[in-house]
Amino acid sequence: MTLPTTDLADRVILLTGVTGDIGQAYLKSFTAAGAQVVAADIPALEDDGQRLAQEANQSGPGRAVFAGCDITDEVAVQRTVETAIKEFGGLHSVVNNAAIYRTLGGKQPLTELSTAEWDLVLRVNVIGTWQVIKAAAPYLAASGDGRIVNISSVVGRNGAPGFAHYVASKAAVEGLTRSAARELGVDGTTVNTVAPGLVDDAATRALNSDDYLATAAGARAIPRAMTPGDLVGAVMWLAGPSSGFVTGQTLIVDGGGVFV
Ligand SMILES: NC(=O)c1ccc[n+]([C@@H]2O[C@H](COP(=O)([O-])OP(=O)(O)OC[C@H]3O[C@@H](n4cnc5c(N)ncnc54)[C@H](O)[C@@H]3O)[C@@H](O)[C@H]2O)c1
Numbered sequence: 096m097t098l099p100t101t102d103l104a105d106r107v108i109l110l111t112g113v114t115g116d117i118g119q120a121y122l123k124s125f126t127a128a129g130a131q132v133v134a135a136d137i138p139a140l141e142d143d144g145q146r147l148a149q150e151a152n153q154s155g156p157g158r159a160v161f162a163g164c165d166i167t168d169e170v171a172v173q174r175t176v177e178t179a180i181k182e183f184g185g186l187h188s189v190v191n192n193a194a195i196y197r198t199l200g201g202k203q204p205l206t207e208l209s210t211a212e213w214d215l216v217l218r219v220n221v222i223g224t225w226q227v228i229k230a231a232a233p234y235l236a237a238s239g240d241g242r243i244v245n246i247s248s249v250v251g252r253n254g255a256p257g258f259a260h261y262v263a264s265k266a267a268v269e270g271l272t273r274s275a276a277r278e279l280g281v282d283g284t285t286v287n288t289v290a291p292g293l294v295d296d297a298a299t300r301a302l303n304s305d306d307y308l309a310t311a312a313g314a315r316a317i318p319r320a321m322t323p324g325d326l327v328g329a330v331m332w333l334a335g336p337s338s339g340f341v342t343g344q345t346l347i348v349d350g351g352g353v354f355v
Pocket residue numbers: 111112113114115116117118135136137140164165166167191192193194195196197198219223246247248249290291292293294295296298299
């Protein structure tokens with residue numbers, strides 16, 4: 096009997112949204128665990144992305160290449176998926192971390208949100224996520240052991256005043272996960288969501304006051320601030336070889352703030 100391992104050494108992973116604090120934590124952990132990573136972000140952030148890939152390569156043992164890719168651009172997404180095949184010979188896992196979050200611009204009552212703001216958030220967070228899944232699915236199927244990890248947020252269940260479009264987009268990601276799990280399971284591909292709680296990172300601090308963060312931290316079963324590193328274990332497990340019979344699920348990682 097061959098038992099699964101948590102080793103990422105043989106895996107090629109496409110990670111989107113690599114320049115945010117959370118994306119950086121995933122990148123460092125994946126390459127430290129030996130994975131080959133296509134690290135994607137919007138072309139405007141190419142300098143940051145190249146630097147992060149280089150840093151990941153220096154610390155090894157895995158390897159990373161940066162790909163400039165707006166996930167709403169179907170051609171760029173296809174090219175980015177093919178980068179994995181050209182550079183690393185295949186694709187095993189996708190971590191759909193990219194989203195409009197730090198650039199939301201602040202809290203707004205839903206009565207004041209514009210259709211353009213809704214369009215952008217849904218286009219990136221939902222349609223962009225689907226587009227990456229669509230392009231990656233045949234290659235994940237070819238690996239016979241594909242993994243897709245989508246990133247939602249606890250606010251998709253709990254709601255959060257001031258971010259109706261973002262909250263709706265994250266709830267939609269969980270529905271997309273369940274449908275994709277049903278469709279892609281026949282190929283051995285699992286599709287799951289990780290739903291983070293409020294992370295104390297640059298993006299969150301741009302949008303929320305110290306008091307708000309402190310209240311969120313204090314309401315947890317483990318009453319402390321959440322860091323990007325708190326998400327890494329769950330994402331690595333769901334992107335790795337040992338989670339192959341878990342699919343369609345949402346794993347909340349928030350120190351016990353929300354129980355379902
Ligand atoms: N920080 C939190 O408290 C928190 C909580 C729950 C969920 N999340 C989710 O975790 C993920 C990472 O969050 P973060 O805090 O690092 O936020 P962030 O805004 O700093 O990171 C989002 C990343 O996505 C990239 N991105 C945006 N639009 C893109 C596009 N069209 N194409 C490609 N890349 C694009 C950004 O450049 C950035 O690197 C997001 O999905 C976010 O919704 C964050």
